[in-house]
Amino acid sequence: ECGASLLPLARHMDPVSRGFTPDVRIMRRQYFLAEIGMQHKPGDTLEQQVNAALGILTDKQRAIIVLRFGLGDGEAGRTLQGIAEGLGVSKQYISEVEMKSLRKLRSFPGLVKEPA
Numbered sequence: 001e002c003g004a005s006l007l008p009l010a011r012h013m014d015p016v017s018r019g020f021t022p023d024v025r026i027m028r029r030q031y032f033l034a035e036i037g038m039q040h041k042p043g044d045t046l047e048q049q050v051n052a053a054l055g056i057l058t059d060k061q062r063a064i065i066v067l068r069f070g071l072g073d074g075e076a077g078r079t080l081q082g083i084a085e086g087l088g089v090s091k092q093y094i095s096e097v098e099m100k101s102l103r104k105l106r107s108f109p110g111l112v113k114e115p116a
Contacts, residue, residue, distance in 0.1 A: 024070075028077065032069045036105040056108050061101040068098055 029046040033039075033053070041049060050071060054062050067086075070077035080098075084091040 024076075025073075028070045032065075032071060035069075036102060038105075053105055056105060057101055061097060061104070064094060064097045065101050068094075 026046060029050050033046070033049055036053060038049060038053060044052075054065065054071075057065060064083060066072050067075070067078045067083050068080075078086075080091045080094045084094045087094070
């Protein structure tokens with residue numbers, strides 16, 4: 001139902017403008033979980049679910065996914081070029097690691113997946 005999907009945003013309603021000021025950190029985490037096909041697990045916070053997913057990855061994969069999706073504290077998602085320049089590698093390399101990481105997460109049997 002449409003109203004239920006807006007509930008998380010309603011918690012961040014700006015009382016002055018009476019408009020929404022969505023929490024970008026929450027939105028980034030929700031987007032990441034949706035991207036890997038993970039559904040909300042009752043009793044777990046978004047942070048716990050993201051950490052469970054990231055725990056499956058190698059250190060290199062985790063670092064690239066965190067930078068790419070902006071999952072760090074207060075950081076926006078970075079471009080492939082921005083990550084490549086920061087790590088001193090090629091954009092193609094970052095893209096390959098990202099794709100491999102996402103495939104790994106999507107196929108991992110221990111994560112709660114969205115119903116098909």
